[in-house]
Amino acid sequence: MSYRSVFAPGLLAGQVIVVTGGGSGIGRCTAHELAALGARVVLIGRNADKLRAVQDEITADGGQASHAVCDIRQEDVVRQTVAGIVAQHGAIDGLVNNAGGQYITPAEKISAKGWQAVIDTNLTGGFLMARECFTQSMAARGGAVVNIVADIWGSMPGMAHSGAARAGMVSFTETAALEWAGSGVRVNAVAPGYVASSGMDHYPPEAAAMLRQMPKTVPLGRFATEAEVSAGIVFLLSPAASFISGTVLRIDGARPQVRMGWGQVAAPVDVQERAAVRPFDGFHRYQPPKIFQP
Template sequence: MSYQSVFHPDLFKGQVFIVTGGGSGIGRCTAHELAALGARVALVGRKSEKVESVKAEITEDGGIASAHVCDIREEESVKATVKAIIAEHGGLNGLVNNAGGQFQAPLTGINQKGWETVVRTNLTGGFLMAREAYTQALSKTGGAIVNIVADMWGGMPGMGHSGAARAGMVNFTQTAAVEWGASGVRVNAVAPGWIASSGMDNYPEHMRQWIRSLGDNVPIKRMGTESEVSSAICFLLSPGAAFISGDCLRIDGGASQGGRVWPLPKAKNNAPYNGFHRAVTPKVLSDD
């Protein structure tokens, strides 16, 4: 099988995109869809084995990808990685700023090191990647950047460090859209809600039942798929979004729209879209 994208097969033919956090989850899925649409994809991650594995998958499926090890929190590493990608692929058309991470803890349980580590990963790293993509390539040719944030409207109890960083990333998106627009660079964000992705398996055992119940708190009564996030990212990178910049698209089934105070009846007609032929259900959501 191959990726069953809703977009035409040659949408990104000959273009080059960086996907950070491309070794798993939403990043892996997005990289596959971009490659299936004709793009050359540069996978960036901290662990060589993960990005190399996805590179092998894409190559097996007939796509073109390269793997790059980089800690996006380190400025010199980011500069060197972006430079190497441009040299290898002959240019750059866009960036998917997907890398991120956090741990569950109340605010009183987060020390300074933990706070700063999450902020550096989810905010500083995204800024560094975007700045280098812009200064080294996109400022000259134009292009698009999509920053992946999170549903932090109304706060993120239990993950306040991530919520603060993601809110900062939305504001950075808005600022960059203004400052870089004259260069033909569009900057947008997507905010995934509860998505059935491999990252769910990284949380501790005591959160298992809570994770499995998340879909009940969504108006359409299910979690989203990685493909549903990837398709939105691909749209924002595409010519169809040529007049969209500085926006943040929430991909959460309406969960962030005040549903907490409205009774949610049993849903119908809510079938998911899953075009990713290599998608794997997170272990935490699998039947025991």
């Protein structure tokens, strides 16, 4: 089997696209789709074994991939990593700033150290990657950046640190889109809502019950698939989005529109299978979170 992308074969042929957090979840799925469309994908992350495993998957499927171990929170390491990619491939055409992470805790219990760790991962690291890809390659020849944020509209209770970081990345997206437009660089963001990805496996076991109930709060009545998020990312990297910059594409099933008093929120199960809203799962190697596995 191969990735079942909705985009034309060869759409990204010859392009070099960096995917941070490419060893699992949305990053892994996106890397597979990009490679299936002809891109040479560079996987970035801190776990060499995970990166190598995804690289091997892509290669086995006929795509081109390499990887580099990098802690995006460390400025010198990011600079050196991007320099190595440019030296190896000649240029960087696209960046998917996907790496991130957070943990569930009330705002009053977040320590300064915990706050800083999440800010460094979800905001500073993404900024460093974007800046270095711009200064070392895109400033001279153009390119596209897609920053992955989150559903921050209406707050992120239990994740104040992540909400603040993601909101900062939205603002950075808008600012960079303006400042870098003169170099032919587009900067956009994708904001996933609730996605059934391996990221859910990082939450504590006691959160499982809450996670299973989440679709009831989504008007479309379900989780997003990794492939639905990947499709949005690919679109923003593609020539079809050549006049789109500084925007945020929400992939959330209308979750932020939920208001008290509306009554039944989630669409009935039979409605969820109608063609316009039926789940799209093009990723042939998808692995559901452990909490949903039998």
